[in-house]
Amino acid sequence: MILNVTILLLFQLAGEVMARGLGLSVPGPVLGLAGLFALLLARPSLATRMSKTANGLLAHLSLLFVPAGVGVVGHLGTFGSDGPALLAALVGSTVLAILAAVAAFLAVARLTGAADE
Amino acid sequence: MSDVTDLWSYLAREPLLWLTATLVAYVIADATAEKLKRHPLANPVLMAVILLATLLAATSTPYATYFEGAQFVHFMLGPATVALALPLHANLKRIRASLLPMLAALFAGSLTAILSALGIAAAFGVRGETLLSLAPKSATAPVAIGVSEAIGGAPTLTAVLVILTGIIGAIVATPILNALKITDWRARGFAVGVAAHGIGTAHAFRVHPTAGAFSGIGMGLNALLTAILAPLVVAWLL
Numbered sequence: 540m541i542l543n544v545t546i547l548l549l550f551q552l553a554g555e556v557m558a559r560g561l562g563l564s565v566p567g568p569v570l571g572l573a574g575l576f577a578l579l580l581a582r583p584s585l586a587t588r589m590s591k592t593a594n595g596l597l598a599h600l601s602l603l604f605v606p607a608g609v610g611v612v613g614h615l616g617t618f619g620s621d622g623p624a625l626l627a628a629l630v631g632s633t634v635l636a637i638l639a640a641v642a643a644f645l646a647v648a649r650l651t652g653a654a655d656e
Numbered sequence: 657m658s659d660v661t662d663l664w665s666y667l668a669r670e671p672l673l674w675l676t677a678t679l680v681a682y683v684i685a686d687a688t689a690e691k692l693k694r695h696p697l698a699n700p701v702l703m704a705v706i707l708l709a710t711l712l713a714a715t716s717t718p719y720a721t722y723f724e725g726a727q728f729v730h731f732m733l734g735p736a737t738v739a740l741a742l743p744l745h746a747n748l749k750r751i752r753a754s755l756l757p758m759l760a761a762l763f764a765g766s767l768t769a770i771l772s773a774l775g776i777a778a779a780f781g782v783r784g785e786t787l788l789s790l791a792p793k794s795a796t797a798p799v800a801i802g803v804s805e806a807i808g809g810a811p812t813l814t815a816v817l818v819i820l821t822g823i824i825g826a827i828v829a830t831p832i833l834n835a836l837k838i839t840d841w842r843a844r845g846f847a848v849g850v851a852a853h854g855i856g857t858a859h860a861f862r863v864h865p866t867a868g869a870f871s872g873i874g875m876g877l878n879a880l881l882t883a884i885l886a887p888l889v890v891a892w893l894l
């Protein structure tokens with residue numbers, strides 16, 4: 540468990556160093572994700588030992604967004620008179636984006652015969 | 657009475673109180689969601705946020721004080737993002753088999769999110785910096801904030817819009833996709849990740865492990881694509 544958390548932190552740290560050092564717009568943790576994924580491809584046995592820690596962390600991913608969510612409440616006033624319009628834009632565009640992505644995924648899956656097994 | 661005041665001023669200074677409060681609020685919210693049979697509107701993030709915001713207002717605690725405790729939870733977002741490599745690796749075969757559908761869904765979802773958000777808001781009279789802040793809202797927060805800065809938006813407003821987008825996505829995804837009878841967990845998860853980043857992904861992991869893995873990929877790829885597309889769309893349209 541401690542070793543697994545250490546591995547996660549090391550990859551995050553390496554990702555942050557790369558992102559800052561090279562001035563990339565990709566967040567450090569995303570680069571860390573890519574790095575760990577590459578290591579898992581090279582050493583699949585590592586996945587077996589890390590999966591319990593990773594799944595435990597991801598099972599309660601929602602919790603990790605709570606502090607940022609509380610921060611949002613204090614800023615709702617900054618919407619001012621634009622509030623209803625912004626809310627309409629957020630709801631409308633989120634629904635449309637989900638529909639567009641699902642439709643494109645299924646259409647191309649059918650065309651290329653990449654149906655799910 | 658002064659004992660209580662002393663105790664309160666001690667607790668208010670320490671991170672323990674608000675760290676514990678964050679976890680308690682989440683446990684209550686999650687148990688409530690379970691009791692309500694995971695009704696889409698009973699979103700655990702939304703309920704925990706309402707509970708904590710009410711508590712902060714009632715005790716007139718500033719957000720900065722709250723965050724001193726809550727930062728430990730917030731910090732875990734980084735390692736959790738790295739940990740997404742494991743479900744990705746576990747679904748390697750299915751991911752390899754769905755590269756083209758993912759690419760199509762990525763472009764369709766990312767472009768639709770940016771264009772429709774700008775279109776709807778502009779139709780309702782939103783202009784200027786506020787409108788620009790909306791463009792990258794489907795990308796994960798650190799990327800969206802960077803993009804917002806680059807295109808002349810307000811980063812703080814973008815951060816708020818990003819979180820709200822995630823909560824909205826987590827609420828609307830399951831009812832819509834169930835109503836359309838879409839059973840392909842790859843497509844469902846990927847779409848939610850593209851449209852509603854990490855909060856959508858957290859919801860997807862709850863619904864189905866395959867949906868969670870694909871949602872994580874959708875989130876990661878859309879972070880990259882939004883960083884490229886949002887400045888182009890804004891330069892072309894506005």
